Amino acid sequence: MRTSAPERALGLVVLCAILAAVAFLSVTQGSRSIDLPDVLRALGNLGGDQTITSTVTLELRVPRTLLGILAGAALGVAGAILQGVTRNPLADAGIMGINAGAAACVVFAVTVLGIRGIGVYVWFAFAGAAAATVLVYSIASMGREGATPVKLALSGAAVTAGLLSVTSAIIMTDVDALNELRFWQVGSLAGRYAPILTGVAPFLLLGLLLSLGCGRALNGLALGEDVARGLGQRVGLTRAAAFALVALLAGAATAACGPIVFIGLVVPHLARFLCGPDYRWILPYSMLLAPVVLLLADVIGRVAGAPGELQVGVVLAVLCAPVFVGIVRYARLTEA
Amino acid sequence: MHTWRSILAVATVGVLLAGCGGGTDEPDTPAAAGPWSFKSGNGETVTAEKTPTRIIAHAGEAAALMSFGIRPVGIYADEPVKTDANLKNLDLAGITILGEEWGKIDVEKAASLAPDLIVGDWWPVEKAYSGLEEGVDEKSKKLTELAPIVGVTQGESIADLAEGYEALAKSLGAKVDDPKIAENKQRYEKAVAAFKAATAAKPNLTAAGMSPTDEKVYVANPRYAPELLDFQRWGLKVMNPATPDADFPYWETLSWENADKYQPDLILWDGRAYKDTLNAEFGRKQPTWFEVKAAKAGAVVSWPAYWLHTYGDFATELEKLTTAINGADENIGS
Numbered sequence: 001m002r003t004s005a006p007e008r009a010l011g012l013v014v015l016c017a018i019l020a021a022v023a024f025l026s027v028t029q030g031s032r033s034i035d036l037p038d039v040l041r042a043l044g045n046l047g048g049d050q051t052i053t054s055t056v057t058l059e060l061r062v063p064r065t066l067l068g069i070l071a072g073a074a075l076g077v078a079g080a081i082l083q084g085v086t087r088n089p090l091a092d093a094g095i096m097g098i099n100a101g102a103a104a105c106v107v108f109a110v111t112v113l114g115i116r117g118i119g120v121y122v123w124f125a126f127a128g129a130a131a132a133t134v135l136v137y138s139i140a141s142m143g144r145e146g147a148t149p150v151k152l153a154l155s156g157a158a159v160t161a162g163l164l165s166v167t168s169a170i171i172m173t174d175v176d177a178l179n180e181l182r183f184w185q186v187g188s189l190a191g192r193y194a195p196i197l198t199g200v201a202p203f204l205l206l207g208l209l210l211s212l213g214c215g216r217a218l219n220g221l222a223l224g225e226d227v228a229r230g231l232g233q234r235v236g237l238t239r240a241a242a243f244a245l246v247a248l249l250a251g252a253a254t255a256a257c258g259p260i261v262f263i264g265l266v267v268p269h270l271a272r273f274l275c276g277p278d279y280r281w282i283l284p285y286s287m288l289l290a291p292v293v294l295l296l297a298d299v300i301g302r303v304a305g306a307p308g309e310l311q312v313g314v315v316l317a318v319l320c321a322p323v324f325v326g327i328v329r330y331a332r333l334t335e336a
Numbered sequence: 337m338h339t340w341r342s343i344l345a346v347a348t349v350g351v352l353l354a355g356c357g358g359g360t361d362e363p364d365t366p367a368a369a370g371p372w373s374f375k376s377g378n379g380e381t382v383t384a385e386k387t388p389t390r391i392i393a394h395a396g397e398a399a400a401l402m403s404f405g406i407r408p409v410g411i412y413a414d415e416p417v418k419t420d421a422n423l424k425n426l427d428l429a430g431i432t433i434l435g436e437e438w439g440k441i442d443v444e445k446a447a448s449l450a451p452d453l454i455v456g457d458w459w460p461v462e463k464a465y466s467g468l469e470e471g472v473d474e475k476s477k478k479l480t481e482l483a484p485i486v487g488v489t490q491g492e493s494i495a496d497l498a499e500g501y502e503a504l505a506k507s508l509g510a511k512v513d514d515p516k517i518a519e520n521k522q523r524y525e526k527a528v529a530a531f532k533a534a535t536a537a538k539p540n541l542t543a544a545g546m547s548p549t550d551e552k553v554y555v556a557n558p559r560y561a562p563e564l565l566d567f568q569r570w571g572l573k574v575m576n577p578a579t580p581d582a583d584f585p586y587w588e589t590l591s592w593e594n595a596d597k598y599q600p601d602l603i604l605w606d607g608r609a610y611k612d613t614l615n616a617e618f619g620r621k622q623p624t625w626f627e628v629k630a631a632k633a634g635a636v637v638s639w640p641a642y643w644l645h646t647y648g649d650f651a652t653e654l655e656k657l658t659t660a661i662n663g664a665d666e667n668i669g670s
Contacts, residue, residue, distance in 0.1 A: 056623075060623060175415055190591065191622070193621070306591070307591065307594045308590060
């Protein structure tokens with residue numbers, strides 16, 4: 001799609017409006033049906049009477065929606081950065097070992113330290129994701145050329161395989177760990193309240209802010225390393241910084257919600273389709289598109305599953321798989 | 337003749353070891369007689385020329401037999417015997433453990449025990465014996481080729497289950513009237529009477545089997561929880577959830593937004609997860625948990641979910657529940 005700068009800017013405004021609408025849906029709709037006036041009353045009456053409707057609105061839905069926005073944005077941007085820096089259209093946080101590292105650390109917390117509860121897993125998952133990223137990067141950095149995209153992909157796959165085999169070996173023998181991990185591993189926004197939101201929000205906000213500044217560098221890398229170098233870019237440094245940023249964004253998001261698939265993979269392609277190949281636009285587009293997709297999927301899971309809920313990871317897999325097939329089928333979309 | 341003597345020797349050593357270990361004083365395994373027959377849960381009558389003595393049993397069923405003084409030679413369990421609710425307090429010295437994970441039975445080891453009877457609950461819905469259901473390792477199913485298999489029907493009542501194993505143990509030669517053995521049943525009968533009296537005194541008291549987790553709240557469907565059906569029969573109004581999950585009707589799953597859908601006066605908390613501190617913990621971390629009034633009032637008690645097999649264990653659990661019912665307020669949930 002050929003678009004001019006004002007058109008792209010207008011697109012961003014439209015996306016903002018859509019995100020606001022979806023966020024409104026996410027607060028007003030859910031597995032419990034609450035009349036709109038009651039929701040508005042709860043929102044307008046923050047310190048007021050505690051009723052179940054106000055508790056559900058303010059303590060369940062609002063933090064969940066905010067977390068969905070932040071985590072979604074982080075995963076979308078992390079995916080876009082990774083696809084740019086590795087020049088691999090199939091890259092997402094999973095290939096950097098983030099999910100495997102986080103899962104391994106959660107299992108470690110359950111089996112060895114006997115710790116339970118999403119609130120504590122967050123920090124173990126974060127640490128695991130960070131450690132796995134460092135490991136992947138340092139393995140890929142060995143040798144003369146440094147961390148090339150191919151070596152990163154290989155090292156990511158190797159570390160992921162290694163961590164997953166250890167994780168499976170442990171959960172095969174420990175039913176408790178299996179049960180805990182089973183829930184964590186689907187990816188969900190349920191049961192995450194204010195403490196988790198305030199815990200990860202600073203990391204996510206910082207990461208999102210920094211990521212907006214790396215569009216130019218990614219544009220340079222997209223032309224190939226030699227060209228980028230010719231343009232005066234310090235390729236190794238850019239790559240390392242981008243990886244640190246992805247670890248921060250995807251690590252914090254994964255820690256809070258569990259591994260959420262497809263968002264990081266699919267959304268950057270949608271963004272590219274809408275705004276063209278310039279990363280200075282792809283990044284903000286991804287940042288707005290991803291939470292729209294994530295929140296919509298979450299709302300669908302909550303309304304469709306009532307009186308229970310479907311985990312957002314499940315809904316996303318169902319929704320995004322066809323989109324992904326479309327991307328593969330009409331490859332132009334990726335190379336636009 | 338030789339094998340027979342070695343079997344006796346093994347049995348004696350087992351009993352001696354048991355005596356040394358926990359001091360539980362299991363009476364001697366009775367000597368074989370015959371012929372023997374037992375009508376199993378699937379309706380078939382199994383017969384043998386001699387009364388079986390070398391028994392391999394599934395976890396809870398083994399505990400049931402042992403409570404009547406019948407000591408199996410091998411046990412297969414669905415989890416480590418150290419944590420299995422039925423086995424963790426028993427002295428298992430001398431008994432070969434053939435599996436500690438659902439679906440995985442070491443059949444080769446089982447064969448080396450030369451069993452003459454396998455004992456497992458019969459599951460009428462699954463149409464299979466414990467540990468041999470759909471989904472287990474195919475190799476595990478070969479256990480049935482070693483010896484005939486019998487069991488009591490699961491599903492409707494723990495009282496019936498315990499009675500069934502009493503009958504099986506009796507057929508295997510247990511002296512069920514031995515004062516030490518009968519003591520459990522007497523305690524159980526007393527516990528049932530006390531439970532009935534407690535519920536009769538509070539005719540409006542409602543209860544619900546619940547299991548809150550980080551992501552969801554589960555409400556138990558008594559139809560698939562034999563002990564909850566027993567409680568209902570004995571006068572406790574255990575709530576039947578309106579829309580049990582279609583794919584797994586043991587529970588109705590509620591999102592945390594809907595945690596207050598049921599308002600019992602007393603929460604029967606899934607005993608596999610229960611800890612005294614959990615209710616307060618969930619009140620702290622789940623904003624809507626205390627919207628369940630009984631939770632807010634602390635009216636929670638552990639419910640022995642899906643594992644009971646013996647009069648003794650049932651009596652102990654009933655006594656705890658009776659205390660909770662006596663202390664409960666009929667009007668919390670309403």
